Structure formats: C-alpha cells, structure tokens
Amino acid sequence: FFKGKKHWLSLPDILFIFLLKSNYTLKKDLDHCKLPLFTVVLCLYMFFCILENTTPKRDDQQVRRAAEREGRRIRRLKARETKSLQKHAEGMSSDDEVTEMELAMLRTQKEQIEKDARYVFEDALDEFSTVPGVLQRFDLWKRTDRDAYSEAYVHMCLPKALGPLIRLRILFWSPFIEGGLDLDETRWNQQLLLYNIRDNETEDLLREDPDLELVPKCVEKIIIPKLDQLMGAQWDPMSTSQSLALVNVVTKLLQDYPTLGPNSKAFTLLINNIAEKMREAVDNDVFIPIYPRTIMDGRMSAFFQRQFATSVKLLSNIVRWQGLLSDEVICEIALDSLLNRYLLMAIRLSDATDAAVKCHMVGSVLPRVWLHSGHTPSQLMPLLNQTKTIAQQLDVNKPLSRDALEKLSGLLKAAP
Numbered sequence: 001f002f003k004g005k006k007h008w009l010s011l012p013d014i015l016f017i018f019l020l021k022s023n024y025t026l027k028k029d030l031d032h033c034k035l036p037l038f039t040v041v042l043c044l045y046m047f048f049c050i051l052e053n054t055t056p057k058r059d060d061q062q063v064r065r066a067a068e069r070e071g072r073r074i075r076r077l078k079a080r081e082t083k084s085l086q087k088h089a090e091g092m093s094s095d096d097e098v099t100e101m102e103l104a105m106l107r108t109q110k111e112q113i114e115k116d117a118r119y120v121f122e123d124a125l126d127e128f129s130t131v132p133g134v135l136q137r138f139d140l141w142k143r144t145d146r147d148a149y150s151e152a153y154v155h156m157c158l159p160k161a162l163g164p165l166i167r168l169r170i171l172f173w174s175p176f177i178e179g180g181l182d183l184d185e186t187r188w189n190q191q192l193l194l195y196n197i198r199d200n201e202t203e204d205l206l207r208e209d210p211d212l213e214l215v216p217k218c219v220e221k222i223i224i225p226k227l228d229q230l231m232g233a234q235w236d237p238m239s240t241s242q243s244l245a246l247v248n249v250v251t252k253l254l255q256d257y258p259t260l261g262p263n264s265k266a267f268t269l270l271i272n273n274i275a276e277k278m279r280e281a282v283d284n285d286v287f288i289p290i291y292p293r294t295i296m297d298g299r300m301s302a303f304f305q306r307q308f309a310t311s312v313k314l315l316s317n318i319v320r321w322q323g324l325l326s327d328e329v330i331c332e333i334a335l336d337s338l339l340n341r342y343l344l345m346a347i348r349l350s351d352a353t354d355a356a357v358k359c360h361m362v363g364s365v366l367p368r369v370w371l372h373s374g375h376t377p378s379q380l381m382p383l384l385n386q387t388k389t390i391a392q393q394l395d396v397n398k399p400l401s402r403d404a405l406e407k408l409s410g411l412l413k414a415a416p
Contacts, residue, residue: 110172117171131165131188135195142196142211155210159217162192166222174230175249176242183223184256192218216257223253224266228273237281238310243317246274250324275329278318282337286311288346308346308358315339316365327377335379344382352393356404359387363411371414384415 121129127137138158142149169188183189192215206212227249235242250270254260260267288307318334339362347358362383369375376384387408394401 113171117168120168121165129165131162131169131191134161134165135191139196150210155214155217158211158214159221162218163222166218167226170223170226173226174234175227175245176230176234178241178245189215213259216259219253219257220260220264220266224260224264224270227253228266228270231270231274231277235277237278237317238285238314240313240317243320247320247324250274254324271325274321275325275333278321278333279337281314282318282333286314286338286342288342290345290349304346308343309361311338311342311346312361312365315343315362319365319367322367322369331377331379335377340379340382344386347383347386347390352390353400353404355386355390356394356408359383359390359411360407371410373414376414380414381416384411387411388415 125133127133138149138154138161141154166188169186170183173183195214196209196211231246235246237243262268288311289304291304315334315338318338319330322330343358343362347355347362350358363371366380370377370380391405391408391412394405396402396405
C-alpha cells in the first residue's frame with residue numbers, strides 16, 4: 001500500500017500540547033492558593049532582613065506572575081462590569097487565560113505536528129489512504145460476494161481498518177476548544193452514514209445489514225478513547241467552561257448512540273476516569289484555610305471567602321454529572337468528600353449571617369431533585385441540620401438577618 005518512506009505521528013506529542021496548556025492553568029490555580037502564604041513568609045523575611053541590616057532579595061518570576069494574575073483578575077472584573085452581570089463572588093470565575101508567550105509556544109508545536117500529519121499517507125494510494133477510498137473497496141466486495149463478505153466478519157474489522165484514517169482527521173479535535181470541530185458535520189462521518197446505502201433498500205434488508213452499527217462502533221472504538229485521552233490531558237474539573245463542554249459532549253454521545261452504556265468497555269472506562277479525576281481535584285485542589293474568628297478580617301478573610309467560593313464552583317461542576325454518573329458516585333465525591341469534609345467546616349466557622357449566605361451558595365448549585373422530599377441523599381443531612389441551627393441564630397428584627405433567612409428558605413423546606 002505504501003510506495004516508500006512512511007511517516008508516523010506520536011500520539012503523546014499531540015496530547016502534550018493540550019497537557020501543556022492545562023498545566024499553565026493548573027499552575028495559576030496553585031498560585032492563587034499560595035499567594036497569601038507567600039505574602040506572610042515575605043513579610044517575615046523582610047522583617048528579619050531589617051533586623052540583620054541586609055537587602056532583601058526579590059524573586060522576579062513570582063513578582064511577574066503576581067502582576068499577570070492581578071491583570072487577568074482586573075480584565076475579568078471589567079468584562080463582568082461591561083456585561084452588567086449580577087453580583088459576582090470572588091473565586092467563582094475560571095482563570096483560563098494563556099499569555100502570548102505561552103500561546104506562541106503552543107502554536108509552534110501545533111504547526112509542526114500539522115506539518116508532519118500531511119506526510120503520514122503521502123506515499124499511499126488514495127484507495128487506501130482516504131475514508132471514501134477504503135469504503136469503496138469494501139462496498140465493491142459486498143456487492144460482488146455478499147456471503148464471503150459476511151463470513152469474513154468485515155463488519156467487525158471495518159472500524160479498525162478505518163481507525164488510522166479517522167484519527168488523522170480528528171487530530172486536533174477537542175471538546176474544550178470553543179467553536180472547534182463538530183463531529184456530526186465532518187465529511188468522514190457523513191461518508192460512514194451513507195456507506196452501503198442502496199436505492200432499493202427496504203426496512204427488512206436494512207435491519208439484516210451487518211454494517212448497520214458501523215458509525216456507533218467507530219464512535220466507541222475511536223472517538224471514546226480519544227475523548228478519554230483528551231479528558232485526562234486537558235480537563236480541569238475546577239473549570240466551569242471545560243466541565244460544561246465535557247458534560248455536553250458525553251450527553252450528546254449517549255443520546256445519539258444508545259449502544260454506549262454499561263456494556264461498552266470504552267465508555268465505562270471513560271466514565272470511571274472522569275470520576276477519578278474529580279476525586280483527585282477534591283483531594284489536591286481544594287484548600288479552605290481554618291482561622292480563628294478573631295483574625296478573620298482583611299486579607300485572610302478575603303482569601304478564606306475566595307477559597308470557599310472556588311470550592312463551591314468545584315461542587316457545582318461535580319453535580320453537573322448527575323444523571324450521567326451514578327448517584328452513589330456523585331454523592332461520594334460531591335457530598336462526602338467535598339461538602340461534609342470542607343464546605344460544612346467553613347460554614348460552621350462563619351457568623352450566622354455569613355453562614356446563611358454560604359448555605360445559599362451551596363444550595364443554589366445542588367440538583368433540585370435532591371431538595372425534594374423522599375429524594376434527599378443521607379449525606380445532605382448535616383448541611384440541612386446546620387441550616388436549621390443557623391436559622392435559629394438569626395435575629396429576625398435585623399434587615400440583614402431577614403434577608404439571610406429568606407436565602408435559607410429552600411434548604412429549610414428540605415430539612416426534616
């Protein structure tokens with residue numbers, strides 16, 4: 001099939017681009033957490049430098065990153081003001097911006113891989129290097145000797161034969177790229193749908209056709225593993241936009257291809273890996289500092305509030321999978337590991353008015369069905385009981401307390 005030298009693309013090289021961009025965002029998220037601690041250490045360092053009469057050394061990289069971080073925060077603030085958005089809780093937005101230097105490096109990597117991709121099937125004949133060419137060869141076999149075609153189990157081999165060609169066409173497809181490639185609109189997808197269509201095709205003949213599930217099988221064997229790799233390399237569970245994109249693409253795949261489900265090994269592996277990545281996010285990315293109320297003011301208070309809001313955002317992204325992942329898994333990650341271990345502790349440390357606001361933030365992201373009688377998970381009971389305690393502490397004679405009590409109404413209705 002090949003006339004001369006063959007060119008190969010390394011899949012890790014392609015995933016490296018998405019992983020690199022994901023690491024940039026992750027590093028910025030970690031910087032947000034480390035900034036207050038770094039500030040305290042820096043103040044102590046400068047204090048001892050004064051005592052020792054020495055000149056403090058400045059870390060230029062950390063100063064630059066701090067300036068870039070503040071610039072991104074100001075740009076997001078101005079964008080919200082321009083759009084006249086409702087009151088925003090600091091920590092609920094995603095810092096997904098990439099600097100020009102980082103973009104230039106990613107662009108160079110991508111251009112090199114695109115250049116290499118053009119030579120993969122450079123010296124292969126068209127009938128073996130294109131999706132329609134391969135389909136025509138198999139279609140000719142099916143027309144001339146249908147019995148031999150069936151006995152050779154071509155319907156099982158065809159997705160594997162088309163695999164390298166389709167993977168090359170979706171080399172840079174990613175559900176996380178806004179305005180990216182729509183798989184339903186690709187030429188290869190249309191060609192698979194039209195494979196072996198006859199003018200005199202009847203419903204009975206179509207039902208007996210072994211190639212009836214060609215597209216679902218290609219999706220299961222090619223698209224799902226690709227999506228699993230992209231999820232592992234690129235998805236940040238802390239990012240709302242990325243989580244929405246991944247939930248939407250998984251939902252659409254389930255709706256379009258009913259064969260995907262518990263019996264599909266590739267799809268089951270994808271779902272398990274999604275759950276595991278959310279567990280890792282809870283274990284590694286959540287940090288809510290515990291301070292005595294006496295020092296909960298100024299910079300430390302702002303950091304505490306921002307980290308709480310960031311954790312609520314992660315909770316929101318996790319419960320978006322309700323209906324796609326089992327309720328048992330969702331409750332284990334969202335309620336046992338995140339809500340009851342971290343968020344509830346922060347609520348208990350806050351004064352009654354602030355605690356009511358925090359309860360409202362948590363309640364607003366929970367699935368509505370969980371707050372209906374008879375459908376409330378047992379893991380939600382500690383929050384509901386805490387809500388009743390907070391309501392008893394509020395002074396209804398004060399306007400702020402009345403507003404806070406009103407925000408608790410939804411959770412109070414679900415409380416036993």
